[in-house]
Each structure stands twice: as structure tokens, then as C-alpha cells.
Amino acid sequence: MRVLHIAAECYPLLKTGGLADVVGALPQAQRALGSDARVLLPGFPAVRAGLQDAKLAASLPVRFGSDTLTLWQGRLPSGVPAYVIDAPGLYDRTGNPYADADQHPYADNHRRFALLAWVAAQLAEGLLADWRPQLLHGHDWHAGLTPAYLRQIALRDGRRPAASVFTVHNLAYQGVFPATHYAELGLPAEFYRLDGLEFHGQLSFIKAGLQFSDRIATVSPSYAEEIQAAEHGCGLDGLLRYRADALRGILNGVDEQVWDPASDPALPAHFDAERPLGKARCKAALQAELGLAAEPGALLFGVVSRLTEQKGLNLVLAGAEALLAQGGQLLVLGSGEPALEEGFRQLAQRHAGRVAVRLGFDEPLSHRIFAGCDVVLVPSRFEPCGLTQMYGMRYGALPLARRTGGLADTVSDVSLENLAAHTATGLVFERFTQPDFDAAVRRAFALHGKPQLWREVRRQAMQQHFGWEGPARDYLALYKSALG
Ligand code: ADP
Ligand code: GLC
Numbered sequence: 378m379r380v381l382h383i384a385a386e387c388y389p390l391l392k393t394g395g396l397a398d399v400v401g402a403l404p405q406a407q408r409a410l411g412s413d414a415r416v417l418l419p420g421f422p423a424v425r426a427g428l429q430d431a432k433l434a435a436s437l438p439v440r441f442g443s444d445t446l447t448l449w450q451g452r453l454p455s456g457v458p459a460y461v462i463d464a465p466g467l468y469d470r471t472g473n474p475y476a477d478a479d480q481h482p483y484a485d486n487h488r489r490f491a492l493l494a495w496v497a498a499q500l501a502e503g504l505l506a507d508w509r510p511q512l513l514h515g516h517d518w519h520a521g522l523t524p525a526y527l528r529q530i531a532l533r534d535g536r537r538p539a540a541s542v543f544t545v546h547n548l549a550y551q552g553v554f555p556a557t558h559y560a561e562l563g564l565p566a567e568f569y570r571l572d573g574l575e576f577h578g579q580l581s582f583i584k585a586g587l588q589f590s591d592r593i594a595t596v597s598p599s600y601a602e603e604i605q606a607a608e609h610g611c612g613l614d615g616l617l618r619y620r621a622d623a624l625r626g627i628l629n630g631v632d633e634q635v636w637d638p639a640s641d642p643a644l645p646a647h648f649d650a651e652r653p654l655g656k657a658r659c660k661a662a663l664q665a666e667l668g669l670a671a672e673p674g675a676l677l678f679g680v681v682s683r684l685t686e687q688k689g690l691n692l693v694l695a696g697a698e699a700l701l702a703q704g705g706q707l708l709v710l711g712s713g714e715p716a717l718e719e720g721f722r723q724l725a726q727r728h729a730g731r732v733a734v735r736l737g738f739d740e741p742l743s744h745r746i747f748a749g750c751d752v753v754l755v756p757s758r759f760e761p762c763g764l765t766q767m768y769g770m771r772y773g774a775l776p777l778a779r780r781t782g783g784l785a786d787t788v789s790d791v792s793l794e795n796l797a798a799h800t801a802t803g804l805v806f807e808r809f810t811q812p813d814f815d816a817a818v819r820r821a822f823a824l825h826g827k828p829q830l831w832r833e834v835r836r837q838a839m840q841q842h843f844g845w846e847g848p849a850r851d852y853l854a855l856y857k858s859a860l861g
Contacts, residue, residue, distance in 0.1 A: 378856060380407065380414040381460075381510035383497045385474055385490070385519035387418055388635075389454060390427035392740070393473065394683055395629070395764045396517060396546050399596070402632040403852065404457045406845035412853060415510070416453065417500065419493050420463040421474050428461050429454065435504055440495065441488040441561070443467050448496065448504070462496050487554040490519045490582065491562050498526035501539035512856050514542045515590070518552030521582035524589035525564055525574065532565065540859040542852070543590035545583070547761050548604050548611045549687065552582030577612070587616055591859035593624045594852070596762035597783030601626030609759050609782075625855055628786055629762040630845035631771060636744075638772045638839075643744035648773070650839035653832070656748065656773050663749030667733035669706050676705045676825050678818075679750030679774060681743045681765050684713030684721075689756040689779065692814040694720045699815055701731050703822050709734045710746055747772035752804070752821050756814050760784045766803070770838040776803035777817050787843070791824055791834055802838040 386392055388401030404414035418424050425431070431451035439446050443464035453459050462468070467489045476482050483489065494515070496504075503509050515523040524541040531537040559569050559580050569575050574585040587593055595601045601624055603609040605617045617624060638656075639649040645662040648655030657673065664671055678700060682688045694717070697707055709721050709732075718736050725734040735742065747753060753769030755778040762783030766776035770788075778784040789795050790805035804824070806817040825831050 378412045378853070379509065379511045380404070380412055380514055380856065381497060381500060381512070382414065382416045382514050382516065383493060383520040383523055384416065384516040385419060385493070387416055387424070387453065387459075390418070391421055391423040391474060393738070395762065398632065398764055399546070399629055400516060401453070401455065402630065402635075402845050403849060405455050405632075406630070406849035407853065408457060410846070410849055410853065415458040415460065415508070417460045417462070417493070417497055419474070419489065420449070420461045420468045422469060422471050424461055425449075425463065427454070428452070428459060431461070434460065437496070437499070437504075440563070441467065441492040442485060443492065446492075460500070462492065464492060467492060486552070487558045487580075487582075488561055490552065491522055494520055494522035495526050495563070497523045498530060498538070501527060502530060503538070510539055512540045512542065512859060514544065514852075514856075515586055516544050517546045518550055518581075518583040518586065521552055521584070521586035522562065522564075522574075523586070524591070525568055525585040528568070528589050529565055540856070540861070541590040542592045542594060542855055542859050543586035545587070545593065545595040545604070545761070547687075548583070548595075548609070548613060549759075551576075551584070551611065551613075553579050554582075556580055584613065584616065587613060587620065591623070591861070592855050593617075593620060594627050594855060595624070596627065596629050597786045598626035598628065599785045600761045600782040603759070603782060625851070627848050627851045627855070628783060628843075629764060630848045631764070631767045631843040633844050636768050636771055638748055641744055641748070643741040644748050645745075648748075650836050653773060653835070653839075659745065659748040660750070663708070663745055664706070666745070667708060667735070668730065669708065669733050670730045672706070676703075676752065676822060677750045678705055678707050678752045678754055678777075678821075679746045680707075680709040680711060680754050681746050682711045682755075684711040684717040686714070687758055687760070689758045689809060690717055692756045692809075692811060693754055694724065695811055696815050696818060697724055697732065700818050701728060703819070705818075705822070707732045708746060708750065710737075710739060710742055712736050712738060744772075747774050750774040751825065752777050755779070755784060756806075756809075757781060757784060758809055763787070767841075767843045770802055770841050771843075773835050773839050775821070775835060775838055777821055778803060778805055779809060780805050780807050791820065796830070796834075799833075799837060801834050802841060803834075
């Protein structure tokens with residue numbers, strides 16, 4: 378099957394979160410199963426620089442305010458074929474792909490990402506003589522207009538050029554713009570309506586994806602349920618209930634080549650479930666690297682996260698003193714909301730040697746944190762899937778996670794019955810409250826006080842398999858139903 382993934386980020390070229398990890402790994406897993414999966418990306422500077430063996434594939438008439446418009450073809454470092462849209466006026470901006478240096482979303486984002494979806498539809502229509510996708514798989518709102526452009530072609534020609542699947546990685550990011558921009562999208566006037574991409578008087582890219590795609594996926598079974606109710610539905614739960622038959626929850630996997638503590642080049646020592654000794658060396662090296670006291674026995678808690686409301690890190694800030702009072706150490710790698718950044722910076726100042734904070738994005742350091750920490754904190758308010766709890770498990774850092782979305786689907790609490798059944802892999806708390814979080818931290822210390830039990834749970838966590846083969850098969854089944 379010829380599948381084109383359409384996305385704004387792709388590891389290792391450009392990454393701001395888990396979306397990039399998924400787009401970097403899923404097409405590779407699908408190719409291993411015999412599908413011809415490829416990727417289409419906007420030509421941000423890091424993407425153009427990372428594309429290997431790049432050659433010009435097509436020149437296009439200028440659209441969406443681009444000055445020049447060309448399509449390039451090459452390969453990702455993994456070998457997956459990739460197409461990159463070069464539109465310098467729209468994409469040639471360094472740093473964050475969505476916002477300027479002051480964190481303000483670019484004013485032309487509607488045109489920047491309309492172009493991405495429109496080029497995908499051109500490829501389905503036969504832009505290139507040598508390759509034409511049968512199925513377009515869009516990821517998040519950036520690719521939301523893809524099935525709308527397909528529908529437009531179908532209305533004109535009487536047949537659709539390709540089937541479509543749309544994956545929601547996070548329903549909270551919707552790509553909503555003032556209605557006055559609608560004319561710039563080049564879509565038929567009649568698509569701007571309640572059962573189209575109109576959303577409370579504005580235009581919504583994610584709604585186009587949910588409304589017009591043949592099938593919808595999201596990144597865990599629990600989140601697929603949660604987004605059909607008001608609490609996590611972000612105003613779209615009615616539409617998702619209406620399309621429930623087309624919706625599937627497919628849990629993300631882990632790229633087990635990139636995330637392997639037995640061979641990870643970012644680590645100072647290697648280990649796995651059977652030979653865990655190297656983990657102690659990773660912990661000592663991490664404490665030294667970040668200026669934490671060299672205490673092998675101190676329970677080391679880590680956070681690797683976007684610092685946003687979603688991630689529940691206010692619970693970590695408010696619970697930090699109690700965590701430290703019990704003898705723990707805390708390490709935070711993240712960037713995002715200024716108030717959270719400032720809160721963690723002050724915490725580190727007050728507790729030098731016991732709290733270390735690195736503000737910014739640092740891929741190799743993130744690997745060393747999972748390898749060196751005992752516990753990875755993921756107390757999310759909501760979490761569509763979450764990857765850091767899975768990376769933590771693989772690297773022997775027990776997740777302390779809230780029971781929501783993909784966290785609920787991947788972490789099994791150290792309850793007495795799970796301990797007895799040898800299925801426990803982490804510490805799970807129910808309600809998004811300070812007492813529940815603090816109690817989970819106390820349970821982590823209690824478990825750590827029983828070293829043999831701790832090692833057993835850690836081993837169980839490290840033995841979990843979250844590879845991409847299963848999810849890749851599930852997506853192929855979804856594609857087949859979309860092609861119908
Ligand atoms: P989300 O996509 O909501 O941010 P995920 O858990 O799915 O959450 O994925 C986050 C990804 O981004 C993981 O690969 C995580 O290690 C990485 N990450 C987040 N913040 C940072 C950071 N500051 N430095 C390096 N990697 C980070
Ligand atoms: C989103 C979600 C996260 C998920 C990731 C990859 O960013 O917030 O939970 O793991 O996408 O699907």
C-alpha cells in the first residue's frame with residue numbers, strides 16, 4: 378500500500394514533542410511490514426538540512442502567499458523516503474516551527490499549513506509521475522485540511538483521488554483562525570458550515586480533519602473514549618461521538634532502536650533488564666553532570682517535558698518540598714510557559730545540590746535522565762498517549778503517573794494485587810489533586826525502602842514491550858477499512 382504521512386515534525390530532523398517521535402518511527406515500522414510509507418514535511422530549515430540525497434521533484438505554481446514553491450524528494454536518516462515543500466517565504470524561519478521567538482504563533486500559520494495539506498492532495502492527484510499515494514495519513518491540525526482538499530477534488534472530478542486517515546495526537550491544539558481567513562484557503566464556500574470546518578464562528582483545521590477524513594485515529598484507547606465526553610472533548614466531543622464508528626484508539630509505540638539502554642550512544646554506561654548494573658553508573662554520572670549531591674541511595678525523580686498546563690507540573694512544584702524532605706532529589710528538563718520555568722528555576726536556587734533544572738530542549742540529556750533517574754514524573758491533567766512514561770520504563774525509571782489517557786493504558790500500579798501478579802510497572806494516582814500526587818510520592822519512597830521489591834518492579838517495567846510492529850499493523854487495518 379502506498380501511504381503518505383503528512384506532519385509538521387519528524388524525528389530526528391525536527392522535534393518539539395512526541396508527534397515527531399511517532400512520525401519518525403511509524404512509517405519505518407510500516408515499511409518493515411511491506412507497505413510503501415513515505416512522509417511529507419514543510420521545508421523548515423532543520424528539515425531541509427536533514428533531508429538526505431535531496432533532489433528537485435516538482436515545481437508548483439505559487440500558492441498561499443509563497444514566493445516560490447518547489448517539492449524536494451530525498452530520504453530521512455532512517456531511509457524512509459520523504460518529500461519536503463520548499464516555500465522560503467512561509468517556512469524559512471529558524472527555531473520553533475509554529476511561533477516566533479516571543480512564542481507568538483505566526484500570523485500566517487493558516488496559509489503555512491494549508492499549503493502542507495494542499496500539496497498532499499496534489500500528490501494524491503498525480504503530481505509526480507513515479508509515485509502516487511493511495512492513502513493520505515495526516516497528523517494533528519497542521520495536516521487537518523488534507524481531507525478537505527481531497528473532498529474538493531472529488532466534488533470536481535466525481536471520484537476521490539485517495540482515501541484519508543487523520544490522527545489526533547492532542548485535541549487541545551486545534552488550529553483555529555478568524556473566519557476572515559477562509560477565502561485564503563481556496564476551499565469551496567460550502568465547506569464553511571457547521572458540518573464542515575466552521576467552529577463557533579471561526580475556522581478550525583482540526584475540525585476539517587475530524588469531519589472529512591474517512592477514518593480517525595487517536596493515540597491510545599483510553600483517550601479515544603475520553604475525547605467523546607465533554608471533560609476532554611475540547612468542544613469537539615459531539616462530533617467525535619457522531620463519528621465514533623470511524624474512530625480508533627491505537628497506542629503509540631517506542632522506537633526500540635533509538636531507545637535502547639543496552640546500546641544508547643548518549644549514555645555513559647549500558648544496561649538492560651537482565652544486566653541492570655550500568656544504571657547505577659548512569660545515575661552517578663547524571664548527578665555529577667547536573668550538580669546534584671553524589672548520593673547513590675537518594676531516590677532521584679526526573680521530569681522531561683514540555684512545561685505546559687497539560688502536564689500537571691504545578692503538582693510537582695507544590696509537592697517538591699515534601700519530596701525533598703523525604704530525602705529525594707529532583708531533576709527537570711523542559712521548556713514552555715514562563716511561570717512554570719520561573720517556578721522551577723527558583724526551586725533549584727533554593728535547593729542547590731538537591732534540585733537541578735535545565736530549561737531548553739536537549740535530546741541526549743533526555744536519554745541520560747531516563748537512564749539515571751529512579752522515577753520519572755508524569756502527573757498529567759490529560760495525556761493522549763505520552764511517551765516519556767514508556768521511555769522511563771525501558772530505561773528502568775519507574776513512572777509516577779496519573780491514571781488518564783495513554784498513561785492509564787501503559788502503566789500498571791504497584792497495588793498489592795499487581796505485585797502479587799508480577800504485573801506492576803509504576804506508581805499510578807487517580808485524581809488530579811495535590812494529596813493524591815503527594816501520596817504517590819510517599820508510596821515511591823515506601824517501595825524504594827524494600828530494595829528487592831523495587832528491583833523486581835523495575836525489572837518488570839524494563840521487560841515491557843512497546844514496539845511499533847503492533848500499532849503499525851493496526852494502522853494498516855484502519856487504512857484498509859478507509860480504502861473500503
Ligand atoms: P508531548 O508530545 O505531549 O510533549 P510525549 O510524552 O508524547 O509528550 O512526548 C514528548 C517527547 O519530547 C519525548 O520524546 C520527550 O523525551 C521529549 N521532550 C520533551 N521535552 C524535552 C526537552 N526539554 N528536551 C528533550 N526532549 C524533550
Ligand atoms: C501529543 C500528546 C502526547 C502523545 C504525542 C504523540 O503531543 O500530548 O500524549 O504521546 O502527541 O502521539
